[in-house]
Amino acid sequence: MIARRGANRSPTFFGGTLRFYRGNWSVDCTVRNLSPEGAMIAVSDAVPLPTEADLSIPHLALHKRARIVWRRDRLAGIRYLPIAPRGVVVPFDRPRRAR
Known part of the structure; x- marks a missing residue:
């Protein structure tokens, strides 16, 4: 069987919370x-x-x-996303003019 994960996972039983829609909705999870x-x-x-x-x-x-x-019934697999550095200015290819 081919492993699809880059790291081994440790079994846990922690309570957690998922927040979405800019924090307006939340759901408890294990x-x-x-x-x-x-x-x-x-x-x-x-x-x-x-x-x-x-x-x-x-x-x-x-x-x-x-x-x-992925999601199957009550279970879901999540992958952490990289955190964007704060205070970084992203340059535009060219300035835009107000119309």
């Missing part, structure tokens, strides 16, 4: 396993999940932006 690259979480079947969300695990003081990569 973090079932954890790695430096992602996690497997359990949520209610009835909860629709967006493509991206913020995961908080208070017990670990962990806050990560994540992408939901």
Whole structure:
């Protein structure tokens, strides 16, 4: 069997929260396993999940932006997204003029 993960995950049973839509919605989850690259979480079947969300695990003081990569029933696999550096100015190819 070919491993699709870059890092091994450790089994856990931590309570967490997924926040989405700019923090306006949140749903509780259980973090079932954890790695430096992602996690497997359990949520209610009835909860629709967006493509991206913020995961908080208070017990670990962990806050990560994540992408939901797969979902089966109550379980979902997430991959952490890289954090964009603050204060970086992104140049435009050319200035735009107001119309």
